[in-house]
Amino acid sequence: MSSSQSSIPWFDDFLGVAYRYYDLRMNVVPLFTERKESMTIWNDTIHWWVDPSIKIRFVETGDDYWFILGSDSQKPATNVSFFKVLPKSEHYERFKKGHGGEAYLRLGVYKKQTLDDAKKNAMCACSHEARDHDEGDDDVCLFNDCDCKKFSSFQVNLSKRKKTISDIKFLDEKDVKDDPLTWNCLNVNKYSKEN
Ligand SMILES: [Zn+2]
Ligand SMILES: [Zn+2]
Numbered sequence: 001m002s003s004s005q006s007s008i009p010w011f012d013d014f015l016g017v018a019y020r021y022y023d024l025r026m027n028v029v030p031l032f033t034e035r036k037e038s039m040t041i042w043n044d045t046i047h048w049w050v051d052p053s054i055k056i057r058f059v060e061t062g063d064d065y066w067f068i069l070g071s072d073s074q075k076p077a078t079n080v081s082f083f084k085v086l087p088k089s090e091h092y093e094r095f096k097k098g099h100g101g102e103a104y105l106r107l108g109v110y111k112k113q114t115l116d117d118a119k120k121n122a123m124c125a126c127s128h129e130a131r132d133h134d135e136g137d138d139d140v141c142l143f144n145d146c147d148c149k150k151f152s153s154f155q156v157n158l159s160k161r162k163k164t165i166s167d168i169k170f171l172d173e174k175d176v177k178d179d180p181l182t183w184n185c186l187n188v189n190k191y192s193k194e195n
Contacts, residue, residue, distance in 0.1 A: 008070065010189055011080045015110055017067050018156050019095040022106075026099045028056060028165065029108040029158060030069070030082060038107040042161060046105070048075040054105065055167045057182045058096070063088055068185045069105075083185050096170060104162040115139045115151040125152045 018029040032038040049071035057068040065088055070081035086092070095103075113122060120131040126141050126148035133151045134140045141148035169179065176182040 008079050008081050011082050012084050019091040027104045029106050031108045031110045035109045045080045048073045051164050054165045058170045070181045103165045106162045107159045108156045113153045122153050
């Protein structure tokens with residue numbers, strides 16, 4: 001493992017990761033709550049990444065997985081690598097099966113929707129559409145057997161700017177020593193914090 005790799009700080013202060021089809025390709029989308037924050041991350045860090053060196057790694061640990069993202073940068077002094085421990089999801093499994101060795105990296109802004117913002121066919125967390133919710137103050141779901149008291153939904157806005165990732169690996173934890181980025185991540189963020 002190179003010393004430049006081990007000196008890159010790790011960042012996990014983002015919401016999660018969305019996996020979306022967009023522009024005919026799978027997109028890997030780290031999610032932020034504020035558009036301004038995602039712009040800053042893009043401009044300060046990801047903009048300077050060298051596409052062929054961008055790596056994403058996935059390491060499954062039980063019901064969770066580690067998402068790990070890093071790259072060589074044209075501005076190495078301010079480079080940052082990203083990681084997040086996330087619950088396995090349907091979208092994650094779909095990406096794992098369907099990525100085909102290449103994906104786009106975009107940033108996303110996660111926005112909660114109120115009943116007023118939502119289109120009539122937007123889906124609530126209770127699985128019924130916005131039109132099935134009362135438009136009164138409390139937004140209750142009007143389905144008889146549903147106990148949803150308040151409409152809740154979200155939308156993800158994807159950045160137009162993107163980078164191409166062509167180095168994607170799913171690793172077993174026992175094999176991470178052979179992968180410098182992954183080893184560095186688990187070493188700094190997991191093994192050195194155990195005991
Ligand atoms: Zn509902
Ligand atoms: Zn409902």
